[in-house]
Amino acid sequence: MINSNQFRHNAHQFVDWMADYLEQVENLPVKSLAKPGEIFEQIPGNPPAETEKIEDIFEDFKKMILPGMTHWQSPNFFAYFPANSSYPSVLAEMLTATMGAQCMIWATSPAAAELEEKTMNWLRSMIGLPQYFTGVIQDTASTATLTALLTARERASNFEINNKGFQNQKFRIYCSSETHSSIEKGVKIAGFGKENLVKVDVDEFYRLDTDKLEMAIQEDIQKGFNPLCVIATLGTTGSTAIDPIKEIAEITLKYKIWLHVDAAFAGSALILDEYRWMINGVEAVDSFVFNPHKWMFTNFDLSAYFVIDKEALIKTFSINPEYLKTNNEGAVNDYRDWGVPLGRRFRALKLWFVIRNFGTNGLKAKIRDHIHFASWLEKEIDKHPNFEIITPRTLNLVCFRYKPANIKDENLLNELNQLLLYRVNETGKVYMSHTKLSEKFTLRMVIGQTNVTEQHVNNAWKLIQQFAEELS
Numbered sequence: 001m002i003n004s005n006q007f008r009h010n011a012h013q014f015v016d017w018m019a020d021y022l023e024q025v026e027n028l029p030v031k032s033l034a035k036p037g038e039i040f041e042q043i044p045g046n047p048p049a050e051t052e053k054i055e056d057i058f059e060d061f062k063k064m065i066l067p068g069m070t071h072w073q074s075p076n077f078f079a080y081f082p083a084n085s086s087y088p089s090v091l092a093e094m095l096t097a098t099m100g101a102q103c104m105i106w107a108t109s110p111a112a113a114e115l116e117e118k119t120m121n122w123l124r125s126m127i128g129l130p131q132y133f134t135g136v137i138q139d140t141a142s143t144a145t146l147t148a149l150l151t152a153r154e155r156a157s158n159f160e161i162n163n164k165g166f167q168n169q170k171f172r173i174y175c176s177s178e179t180h181s182s183i184e185k186g187v188k189i190a191g192f193g194k195e196n197l198v199k200v201d202v203d204e205f206y207r208l209d210t211d212k213l214e215m216a217i218q219e220d221i222q223k224g225f226n227p228l229c230v231i232a233t234l235g236t237t238g239s240t241a242i243d244p245i246k247e248i249a250e251i252t253l254k255y256k257i258w259l260h261v262d263a264a265f266a267g268s269a270l271i272l273d274e275y276r277w278m279i280n281g282v283e284a285v286d287s288f289v290f291n292p293h294k295w296m297f298t299n300f301d302l303s304a305y306f307v308i309d310k311e312a313l314i315k316t317f318s319i320n321p322e323y324l325k326t327n328n329e330g331a332v333n334d335y336r337d338w339g340v341p342l343g344r345r346f347r348a349l350k351l352w353f354v355i356r357n358f359g360t361n362g363l364k365a366k367i368r369d370h371i372h373f374a375s376w377l378e379k380e381i382d383k384h385p386n387f388e389i390i391t392p393r394t395l396n397l398v399c400f401r402y403k404p405a406n407i408k409d410e411n412l413l414n415e416l417n418q419l420l421l422y423r424v425n426e427t428g429k430v431y432m433s434h435t436k437l438s439e440k441f442t443l444r445m446v447i448g449q450t451n452v453t454e455q456h457v458n459n460a461w462k463l464i465q466q467f468a469e470e471l472s
């Protein structure tokens, strides 16, 4: 085992490596080219009985692990949604790991609880939520949505399901056919049953169709179901469609249904005044989640969950065994009662570093840049005779496909685009992903990595055109 002096020495080495890595990451193959089992086979079957030197482990990290990593912090990463990071975030994460505090209740680290409360207040005002929302950090949006479903369930059953289990309640949950898979997962875990998740059709822009939502609710009421919760998405995964919160809220108010907003990715754009329209109607929302760990330069994981009815949340999750009783109950926030896990990392620290070091203006400038680059790319694609935009861009995601004029067959176009995606990603110079929109194999390019520039986007676009030409 190493001692303090060696730790100091290794840590300095590592920081040099970290700085070099981040400077040079764009030259590495962005998507790992490892084959299944390739890394596994290099690791010995048994753990070492005796100490091994940090230097040796570090060498193996570089030799065996790094080639199996996809470089999410590369500015050539345009796939899925980003999970971006930044210098202030990494620096704070080093402090968090070093202190290794368990921040389950206020008493186990008062600063963690109080900084969490303050940074959530900051975020609330940065994204324009009304003051009567209260924030809490969750690990992921999936957990936050599960938390919303459980709270809605408990409030509607007068907190009886927590005690007795389900007593023939026939709850129904509603979302659009474009919502994230985490909603279905949450519905299953919360005990509602997947069959009670109603996936409502979307309109031509992939937004939840509110007429169809109301029809589905009325039909369910007639059949004796109890409509419990609607989940609206602000920024769908396929195409960043924005469900119309205001119209949905009119329906949920009318039928007294919990309204949860999943803004996991797109929520970061709310710090820009010009995108505040996305939360028109938010006053009537019961809960809201977005992920600073996606597009706010705060490394994974940190999901911000906001609720109006804080008491219902705490009543759903609180536990109070003897060994956790303290004198401060009620006067302070014991966050173990605000969600699923008991144990909690000190996550607020990195968010505090990020917001302070960027400043809200710095954050706004970055997000605006990303949207601007995406807008440039959209225009380029639109101008090109052999490419088409599949659905108009909302933020920084461009959905498009290769469509040479002489090819009309939809199946062939799907195959061509699948092949194009594979070829482009295989170069290691760019990493994109895909989705299906109206049965069309759609290429997705998200421009949200912390250090992405117009040059990276331009290079990626050139590469795509070049490979497309080679295909035909």
Ligand SMILES: *Cc1c(COP(=O)(O)O)cnc(C)c1O
Pocket: 081, 139, 140, 141, 142, 143, 180, 182, 233, 234, 235, 236, 237, 262, 263, 264, 265, 291, 303
């Ligand atoms: C990414 C995403 C999720 C899942 O987020 P996690 O934090 O990974 O659970 C859910 N919904 C939407 C709309 C997303 O973009």
